[in-house]
Amino acid sequence: xxxxxxxxxxxxxxxxxxxALPVLWVILRAVPPAPIRRxxxxxxxxxxxxxxxxxxxxxxxxxxxxxxxxVAAVIVGLAGPVLNPQEDRAAEAGGGPLLVVMDASWSSAxxxxxxREALESLLARAxxxxxxxxxxxxxxxxxxxxxxxxxxxSRLGGILPEPWEPDAARVEQAISLxxxxxxxxxxxxxxxxxxxxxxxxxxLEARGTVTVFESPRAHYALxxxxxxxxxxxxxxxxxxxxxxxxxxxxGHGLDPAGNPAVLxxxxxxxxxxxxxxxxxxxxxxxLRARITRFEIEGAGSAGAVALPDDSLRRREVALIAGNxxxxxxxxxxxxxxxxxxxxxTADILDGTLExxxxxxxxxxxxxxxxxxxxxxEDEISEWLDKGGTLLRFAGPRLAASDVSRxxxxxxxxxxxRAGGRSVGGAMSWGEPKALAPFTEDSPFYGLEIPEDVTVTxxxxxxxxxxxxxxxxxxxxxxxxxxxxxxxGQGQVVLFHVTANAEWSSLPLSGLFVQMLERLAVSxxxxxxxxxxxxxxxxxxxxxxxxxGRVVDAGNLPGVAGEDLLAEPLGPELQxxxxxxxxxxxxxxVVTADTVLEPAVWPERITVEGLSxxxxxxxxxxxxxxxxxxxxxxxxxxxxxxxxLGGARAKGGAxxxxxxxxxxxxxxxxxxxxxxxxxxxxxxxxxxxxxxxVRGDDAAAILAASExxxxxxxxxxxxxxxxxxxxxxxxxxxxxxxxxxxxxDAVGVDLETDELAFFPMxxxxxTPSQPMPxxxxxxxxxxxxxSGGMILFDTRDADVAGYGTASPxxxxxxxxxxxxxxxxxxxxxxxxxxxxxxxxxxxxxxxxTSRDVWVEAAPPDAEQVEGMPFRNLNDxxxxxxxxxxxxxxxxxxxxxxxxxVRIGSGFAGERQREIAYRFGVNLVMHVLTGNYKSDQVxxxxxxxxxGQ
Numbered sequence: 001x002x003x004x005x006x007x008x009x010x011x012x013x014x015x016x017x018x019x020a021l022p023v024l025w026v027i028l029r030a031v032p033p034a035p036i037r038r039x040x041x042x043x044x045x046x047x048x049x050x051x052x053x054x055x056x057x058x059x060x061x062x063x064x065x066x067x068x069x070x071v072a073a074v075i076v077g078l079a080g081p082v083l084n085p086q087e088d089r090a091a092e093a094g095g096g097p098l099l100v101v102m103d104a105s106w107s108s109a110x111x112x113x114x115x116r117e118a119l120e121s122l123l124a125r126a127x128x129x130x131x132x133x134x135x136x137x138x139x140x141x142x143x144x145x146x147x148x149x150x151x152x153x154s155r156l157g158g159i160l161p162e163p164w165e166p167d168a169a170r171v172e173q174a175i176s177l178x179x180x181x182x183x184x185x186x187x188x189x190x191x192x193x194x195x196x197x198x199x200x201x202x203x204l205e206a207r208g209t210v211t212v213f214e215s216p217r218a219h220y221a222l223x224x225x226x227x228x229x230x231x232x233x234x235x236x237x238x239x240x241x242x243x244x245x246x247x248x249x250x251g252h253g254l255d256p257a258g259n260p261a262v263l264x265x266x267x268x269x270x271x272x273x274x275x276x277x278x279x280x281x282x283x284x285x286x287l288r289a290r291i292t293r294f295e296i297e298g299a300g301s302a303g304a305v306a307l308p309d310d311s312l313r314r315r316e317v318a319l320i321a322g323n324x325x326x327x328x329x330x331x332x333x334x335x336x337x338x339x340x341x342x343x344x345t346a347d348i349l350d351g352t353l354e355x356x357x358x359x360x361x362x363x364x365x366x367x368x369x370x371x372x373x374x375x376x377e378d379e380i381s382e383w384l385d386k387g388g389t390l391l392r393f394a395g396p397r398l399a400a401s402d403v404s405r406x407x408x409x410x411x412x413x414x415x416x417r418a419g420g421r422s423v424g425g426a427m428s429w430g431e432p433k434a435l436a437p438f439t440e441d442s443p444f445y446g447l448e449i450p451e452d453v454t455v456t457x458x459x460x461x462x463x464x465x466x467x468x469x470x471x472x473x474x475x476x477x478x479x480x481x482x483x484x485x486x487x488g489q490g491q492v493v494l495f496h497v498t499a500n501a502e503w504s505s506l507p508l509s510g511l512f513v514q515m516l517e518r519l520a521v522s523x524x525x526x527x528x529x530x531x532x533x534x535x536x537x538x539x540x541x542x543x544x545x546x547x548g549r550v551v552d553a554g555n556l557p558g559v560a561g562e563d564l565l566a567e568p569l570g571p572e573l574q575x576x577x578x579x580x581x582x583x584x585x586x587x588x589v590v591t592a593d594t595v596l597e598p599a600v601w602p603e604r605i606t607v608e609g610l611s612x613x614x615x616x617x618x619x620x621x622x623x624x625x626x627x628x629x630x631x632x633x634x635x636x637x638x639x640x641x642x643x644l645g646g647a648r649a650k651g652g653a654x655x656x657x658x659x660x661x662x663x664x665x666x667x668x669x670x671x672x673x674x675x676x677x678x679x680x681x682x683x684x685x686x687x688x689x690x691x692x693v694r695g696d697d698a699a700a701i702l703a704a705s706e707x708x709x710x711x712x713x714x715x716x717x718x719x720x721x722x723x724x725x726x727x728x729x730x731x732x733x734x735x736x737x738x739x740x741x742x743x744d745a746v747g748v749d750l751e752t753d754e755l756a757f758f759p760m761x762x763x764x765x766t767p768s769q770p771m772p773x774x775x776x777x778x779x780x781x782x783x784x785x786s787g788g789m790i791l792f793d794t795r796d797a798d799v800a801g802y803g804t805a806s807p808x809x810x811x812x813x814x815x816x817x818x819x820x821x822x823x824x825x826x827x828x829x830x831x832x833x834x835x836x837x838x839x840x841x842x843x844x845x846x847x848t849s850r851d852v853w854v855e856a857a858p859p860d861a862e863q864v865e866g867m868p869f870r871n872l873n874d875x876x877x878x879x880x881x882x883x884x885x886x887x888x889x890x891x892x893x894x895x896x897x898x899x900v901r902i903g904s905g906f907a908g909e910r911q912r913e914i915a916y917r918f919g920v921n922l923v924m925h926v927l928t929g930n931y932k933s934d935q936v937x938x939x940x941x942x943x944x945x946g947q
Contacts (some may be wrong), residue, residue: 003665017075021068063636070629074842077622091736096123097132097146097183101174102159102202105135106302106589107239109161109546111215115188116156118213122186123149123156124617134183135159138200139165140571141174146183161546163302163589164569171196175203184208191219191239201605212607214599220247220296221303221590232281234294234306239596241273249279253290257849259797259883260809263291275596289316293550293847302589305548307577309586317342317363334367334395334499337507341516357383363519364388366497368395370403372411380411384487391519392492393499394459413470413485413492415462432456433475435506442472443518444482450509455481457503458496473515476522482515493519533561536580543576544589549810549907550576706743709923711887713747714769720747723764725899726887730919732896737920738837740927750776755783759926764887765794765815767807777818784820784878789926792816794883797847808883821879825856833877836924838917845884845915846902853881876929880922889915 100119101109108115126133127149135152139162161488166174185204191214191777204210219239226233234249251264264287268279283291296304321334342348346363349356353376356364360717364380369392372380384390390411392398404412432454438444461467461480472493473482497503506512518584537563538552559573561580564587567573575589601607709731711723727745748755750772755761761783772780784790792815794808827833827843831854834840843852855877889912891899902908902915 005865021025021072042250058642061631063640066629066633066636070626070633073622073626073629077619077626079619081618081622083618096208097181098126099144099146099178099183099185099204100133100188101185102135102137102188103166103190104139104159104161104188104546105165105190105192106161106163106546106548107165107192108188108221109298109301109548110219111217112161112300112547114215115213119188120153120158123153127153129438136174136177137162138170138174140172141162141166141177143177144179146179161301162571163544163546163548163575165190165192165194165198167568168194168571169568170570171200175200178203178207182207185210187212189214189599191215191599193599197599205470210605212601212605214601214607214609215225216609218242218245219301219303219596220299221594221596222249222294222296222306223587223590223592223594224306224586225294226306226592232283232288234279234281235276235592236268236270236279236296237276237590237594237596238270239275240598241275242270244272245270247299249294250297251281251283251291251294253292255290255851257797257851259849259851261851263287265297270651291439295548300547302544302546302548302575304586305544305550306590307542307544307550307575307586309577310583315346315362316349316359317346317365318359318361319349319365319367320353320356320369321367334393336500337512338365338499338516340368341507341513345468353380360388362389363391364542364888365391365393365499367393368397370397370401377411381487384411384490384492387489389490390487390492391516391520392497394494394503396497399459408464410487411492413483413494414467414480415464417462417753419576424735433477433479435481435511435650436474436476436478438473444473444515447514447518449510450511453504453506453509453511455497455504455506457498461496530562530564530566533580536561537583538564538578538580540574541577541579541584580604707740707923707927708743708758709745709760709762710748710755711745711762711764713749714764716769719764719766722891722899723747723762725763725891725893727890729890729896729898730822730916730923733890734890734918734920734923737894738924740923742923744754745864749778755779755788756786759788760923761788761790762887763790763792763815765792765808767811769811774818782816787876788878789876791880791922792879793845793886795846795885795888797849797883797885812881816879816881819879823856824853824879825882827852827854828857831857832929833880833925834923836921836928838921840914840917840921842914843882843884843918844889844911845882845886845918846888846900847884848911849882849884851882852884853879855879876926886914886919890919 023534096639099266100122102115123133131149132146133149133152134146136142136144136512137159167540186208187201187204189212221237221239223235223237236249238245238246247268247270249266249268250262252260253263255263257262264281264283266279268277270277291308294306294308319335319338339348349359349361353364353372357379360383364383380388380390384645392412398416403409404414404416405418408415434448434451434454437449438447455475458475458479458481461471461483465487467480467483470483470485471480472484474480480496482493482495484491497506499507501507537558539558540556542550543553543556545551553574553576556574559578563573564578564585569575569587569589573587575587578585578587709727711720711727713720714723724747731742731745734742746758748758748761780790792812794806794812796806796808829841833854842848888900889902893899902912
């Protein structure tokens with residue numbers, strides 16, 4: 001390739017054709033010699049006559065210049081010009097096959113788009129040089145096959161990063177797959193140092209030159225969350241030391257309505273030159289239990305996402321006693337020692353069974369509670385089936401009752417003997433009994449038993465064939481002390497002694513606290529060793545992809561317990577959340593022991609960054625310019641010859657110049673808003689009604705002359721019809737309730753239609769709708785900046801995180817990524833959208849979730865005394881994002897009847913009414929902005945609000 005400034009030419013010899021331009025200029029300027037002039041008397045008769053058609057005897061200079069430019073554009077275009085061509089260092093070494101090696105790990109995902117662009121540039125150069133190319137990913141090595149660059153370029157869309165690193169075994173496998181022939185290498189590094197790099201580099205250098213592509217961008221990682229001293233601790237790391245930097249950490253989970261939401265967001269500062277920082281979160285137990293993942297916002301890699309498991313969540317334990325506390329005798333209270341033992345590690349719930357069961361606690365403790373009401377038994381049984389733990393303690397009431405005597409009670413683990421047993425007391429023989437060592441199958445296995453722990457009284461279990469399998473702790477004489485049985489997904493556990501010190505010294509010991517932690521706080525230690533999981537199988541529930549997105553595990557096979565924590569991540573063991581028999585464990589990409597070190601390359605290796613000018617071939621543009629210039633030349637020639645309606649030469653020249661300018665600079669815009677008939681064009685004018693009006697012009701005139709609501713066409717005919725019916729119903733509501741009289745709603749094609757005519761676009765989101773083009777996004781951004789508003793509706797109630805919980809949510813993120821959208825927040829209670837026409841606090845559609853996202857208020861927006869609301873955004877929020885399926889709630893047929901059933905009875909109709917009111921508020925907000933924030937409305941609003 002020959003370079004000329006920022007331009008490169010693949011066929012530079014064709015530029016010699018430019019030398020012919022002066023000759024062509026002379027030829028075109030040449031004219032036949034003028035005729036000899038002779039006076040003829042009869043010519044006097046022709047004086048006064050004027051020839052309407054005149055032909056010039058010399059080509060105008062501007063037409064010659066137009067032709068020269070057209071010829072020059074053809075010559076330069078055929079020479080293969082390329083803007084910002086990339087220098088090929090491998091070509092300097094002699095060319096030959098080219099192998100692209102990609103680490104393709106989670107650290108590469110941060111700037112994967114730039115890597116794709118760099119790879120496309122490499123393949124374009126290789127194609128120009130007729131070089132064969134092969135690609136190898138070290139995270140999933142396969143034998144490279146050298147082929148034409150164009151074939152590999154067509155497969156780039158399926159090449160993605162993996163959520164793990166290339167370990168030594170995979171690198172050795174990749175080396176064994178390298179061909180024996182010589183080739184050059186472009187190594188796209190993820191920037192992380194690992195021991196296997198030197199081995200791989202030596203193998204590649206043995207076969208040719210190696211050039212490394214490595215991004216200087218900061219790479220962030222997040223370690224798994226830890227729960228210590230009542231706080232959630234997160235450790236953040238970055239690859240290289242640098243200046244002070246600020247990042248945002250978000251905790252995602254489910255809101256009370258069950259919708260994905262950002263539950264917590266905090267800013268974290270990396271001090272100058274620091275590579276590690278820590279975030280401490282003090283979260284309520286209820287909120288902490290809802291969090292499903294933490295992530296560093298904007299990092300876009302699996303290493304910046306941490307999944308919590310059961311080890312993070314504090315258990316909610318409900319304590320219920322069979323008798324009331326004795327006034328002034330707290331040590332004799334059945335719940336005193338339980339409170340002391342559980343308070344540091346669990347959240348205690350107080351109240352009756354009727355009060356605590358709706359809160360769905362993890363554990364319910366019944367201290368000497370003998371008899372339960374039938375309704376309570378049914379509710380507890382249902383709660384047990386879903387995974388609850390019922391922890392019971394014996395006592396005088398239970399010993400004196402008939403519970404679980406003749407037959408086993410569903411809420412007791414064993415049958416009991418009548419009366420009980422008393423040892424070591426004044427009225428009994430023998431010494432108090434000690435505890436026997438815990439067996440390996442007991443959840444208490446490994447706990448040390450103090451010598452001073454003794455038992456003086458207990459309730460006795462009735463011998464039974466199943467008794468031995470249900471004993472998890474016993475006394476030295478073999479009598480059961482703690483028994484357990486499974487009920488559905490939950491369990492029932494009985495301590496055969498009291499929860500206070502009346503029957504034993506167990507509640508006075510540290511062993512009591514440890515036993516309760518094993519039962520009520522977790523079923524096993526928070527961080528089990530691999531050998532502790534031997535013999536178990538863990539099923540993946542959700543896994544992470546390379547970009548840090550949480551996806552369903554699908555049909556991935558289960559993982560052996562001993563491999564879950566010990567084996568390196570890979571296709572068989574992907575990072576994610578794994579479910580065991582009675583708990584879940586998270587396997588994250590980055591662990592507490594992970595150390596991020598930047599890769600260091602030898603001085604002989606050329607290292608290039610990914611931030612490079614993009615190669616742009618110009619041949620097509622220049623040839624298109626030549627065609628446009630020649631078209632302008634044809635029109636100008638016809639004008640000069642008087643064949644365009646008898647125009648004079650001077651007028652023809654002016655017209656030709658204007659036509660040439662239009663051909664060069666104008667971009668045709670098809671203002672063709674779709675009507676209610678979808679893709680059908682407006683019918684032609686009927687006979688006798690004058691000149692025909694084009695359908696697109698008529699639609700544009702109609703949309704510009706009246707308020708017209710529009711919806712984005714998705715390609716799904718059923719959904720588009722429903723959106724049209726929804727806007728029809730909203731238009732009818734506006735017509736009858738307000739002074740706004742909208743025209744018929746229309747569907748718009750983002751690629752062809754002009755958007756400026758519509759104050760609001762309703763955009764229903766489907767997983768299959770195509771992505772708009774760059775030109776469409778440019779129109780959309782201009783529409784948003786000029787005061788338009790888009791109502792995004794995922795129609796799945798996924799209104800909080802609008803991203804990853806559903807296919808529609810993920811599609812919304814892809815659709816909205818190129819848009820110029822300001823920071824968003826859920827609609828605050830004093831937002832002007834809540835009072836533009838109706839006073840509202842909920843915005844239901846087909847679904848009833850309140851979380852609707854609008855432009856965030858300015859940081860300095862404060863409540864002013866005497867005002868019921870803040871002065872928020874001065875303009876219309878450019879986007880409103882939700883998932884309540886408003887079109888379904890608004891939809892009407894031609895006769896005004898609802899098309900979609902909403903709820904049932906009066907509640908459903910009330911929900912539809914509120915949906916209509918939200919639609920009215922939305923349109924009035926678009927048309928009036930912050931008008932209802934003006935001071936003049938305060939008295940009326942205060943009166944309506946009852947203040």
